[in-house]
Amino acid sequence: MELPFAESWKIKMVEPLRSSTREEREQWLRDAHYNVFQLPGENVYIDLLTDSGTGAMSDRQWAALMMGDESYAGSRSFYELKDTITRITGFDFVIPTHQGRAAENVLFSALVKKDDIVPGNSHFDTTKGHIEFRKAFAVDCTVDEAKDTQLEVPFKGNVDISKLRDVLEKDAHRVPFIIVTITNNTAGGQPVSMENLREVRKLADEFGKRVIFDSARFAENAYFIKTRENGYEHKSIKEICLEMFSYADAMTMSAKKDGLVNMGGFIATRHEDWYEAAKAFVIPFEGFLTYGGMNGRDMAALAVGLEENTEFDMLRTRIHQVEFLAKKLDEYGVPYQRPAGGHAIFLDASLILTNVPKEEFPAQTLTIELYREAGIRGCEIGYILADRDPVTRENRFGGMDFVRLAIPRRTYTDNHMAVVAAAIRNVFERRNEITRGVKIIWEAELMRHFTVKLAPAD
Numbered sequence: 019m020e021l022p023f024a025e026s027w028k029i030k031m032v033e034p035l036r037s038s039t040r041e042e043r044e045q046w047l048r049d050a051h052y053n054v055f056q057l058p059g060e061n062v063y064i065d066l067l068t069d070s071g072t073g074a075m076s077d078r079q080w081a082a083l084m085m086g087d088e089s090y091a092g093s094r095s096f097y098e099l100k101d102t103i104t105r106i107t108g109f110d111f112v113i114p115t116h117q118g119r120a121a122e123n124v125l126f127s128a129l130v131k132k133d134d135i136v137p138g139n140s141h142f143d144t145t146k147g148h149i150e151f152r153k154a155f156a157v158d159c160t161v162d163e164a165k166d167t168q169l170e171v172p173f174k175g176n177v178d179i180s181k182l183r184d185v186l187e188k189d190a191h192r193v194p195f196i197i198v199t200i201t202n203n204t205a206g207g208q209p210v211s212m213e214n215l216r217e218v219r220k221l222a223d224e225f226g227k228r229v230i231f232d233s234a235r236f237a238e239n240a241y242f243i244k245t246r247e248n249g250y251e252h253k254s255i256k257e258i259c260l261e262m263f264s265y266a267d268a269m270t271m272s273a274k275k276d277g278l279v280n281m282g283g284f285i286a287t288r289h290e291d292w293y294e295a296a297k298a299f300v301i302p303f304e305g306f307l308t309y310g311g312m313n314g315r316d317m318a319a320l321a322v323g324l325e326e327n328t329e330f331d332m333l334r335t336r337i338h339q340v341e342f343l344a345k346k347l348d349e350y351g352v353p354y355q356r357p358a359g360g361h362a363i364f365l366d367a368s369l370i371l372t373n374v375p376k377e378e379f380p381a382q383t384l385t386i387e388l389y390r391e392a393g394i395r396g397c398e399i400g401y402i403l404a405d406r407d408p409v410t411r412e413n414r415f416g417g418m419d420f421v422r423l424a425i426p427r428r429t430y431t432d433n434h435m436a437v438v439a440a441a442i443r444n445v446f447e448r449r450n451e452i453t454r455g456v457k458i459i460w461e462a463e464l465m466r467h468f469t470v471k472l473a474p475a476d
């Protein structure tokens with residue numbers, strides 16, 4: 019008999035979970051103004067809000083913490099981190115930051131100005147926020163295939179090269195750089211193919227532009243290239259990473275994802291002029307060049323995390339768990355962005371809560387129902403997260419309306435995923451009775467989803 023697949027690690031430390039009653043959860047939802055970001059973590063049974071900073075570190079990472087060098091300037095842990103990043107990406111210049119959005123803030127402060135246009139594939143909300151905050155525009159050039167959640171294509175995160183060409187032909191002088199997010203979080207954790215990265219590079223060269231990779235989940239992207247793209251099946255993840263980054267000029271990184279740490283990030287680039295420009299902002303915003311917002315010990319743990327997470331077995335374990343949940347949902351007929359992505363399952367609320375009008379935010383409604391059902395916290399990646407159009411101030415209903423179930427790395431077991439699937443099934447079975455959603459009673463101007471206050475629609 020062929021042996022079944024199992025995790026490439028075993029568990030050394032555990033943390034108790036607490037379940038709750040439906041009545042308790044009703045009250046907690048009211049207290050949180052129906053915004054799951056406002057729920058205390060303690061009131062959540064299985065937390066799939068994000069895979070960002072919520073994973074478990076390995077014994078080797080914990081050991082590295084003890085060896086961290088806390089020197090203000092010239093920390094040994096910085097040099098170890100920098101060497102690891104250079105080895106994996108080929109980038110020589112590295113600036114640590116306290117997380118991914120801080121890397122965006124520092125680099126974009128140097129590069130983005132009013133009226134600029136930054137084309138890319140479904141910019142993440144903080145990325146879009148940092149562009150729009152500077153009165154510039156983020157133009158989404160994701161392939162249209164990403165919008166059809168039931169279409170099974172291997173690289174739904176790709177940049178549509180002809181859309182990108184149109185932007186460059188029309189407005190090249192306003193484009194400070196192109197940004198490619200690997201994997202494409204907003205489109206469903208969907209990967210970008212090596213071929214597409216190569217084409218973006220070619221087009222960028224034609225117009226004399228530089229390319230940044232928003233690399234939060236670069237290792238998962240490399241895994242999909244290895245398992246889905248011709249010619250890469252015999253390459254190691256590290257070889258694939260080196261080739262991917264050879265098509266970029268720089269990266270911003272949220273190390274809280276594929277760096278396997280709870281906090282941290284960095285900028286890396288091959289260009290000294292960008293490094294020099296970013297230096298001017300990292301010191302006032304983050305800290306000195308050799309720590310930039312991170313503890314020495316955290317840089318030490320990150321170096322180990324990057325090393326571990328660019329190994330095939332680690333990635334296979336992770337993606338296997340996402341696929342496990344996907345297969346259960348297939349059994350129950352629940353629609354999600356297909357094929358299953360790298361870090362999460364994205365439920366397609368527009369196909370599930372078909373009786374809830376878009377003005378009442380179906381994905382947010384589904385997020386609330388799932389919490390009500392079983393204390394499972396997902397996250398709306400939909401019309402609330404999309405914010406309002408900066409010019410018209412209208413809600414943006416043009417994109418997708420997903421509930422993201424992001425799976426933390428090395429944290430939950432497949433049994434937890436079976437509970438998640440069963441809870442979704444229960445909500446799915448009563449989907450036709452759910453006819454009303456929520457209305458906004460208070461919202462922030464940018465990145466409203468974190469703090470928005472909602473009430474049941476009347």
Ligand code: F0G
Nearest residue numbers: 068070117118119142144203232234272
């Ligand atoms: N880029 C991408 C693609 C991201 O997914 C995130 C964060 C960031 C940048 C910003 O990084 O959080 O370290 O400041 N994504 C988290 C998420 C929050 O839940 O997807 P950060």
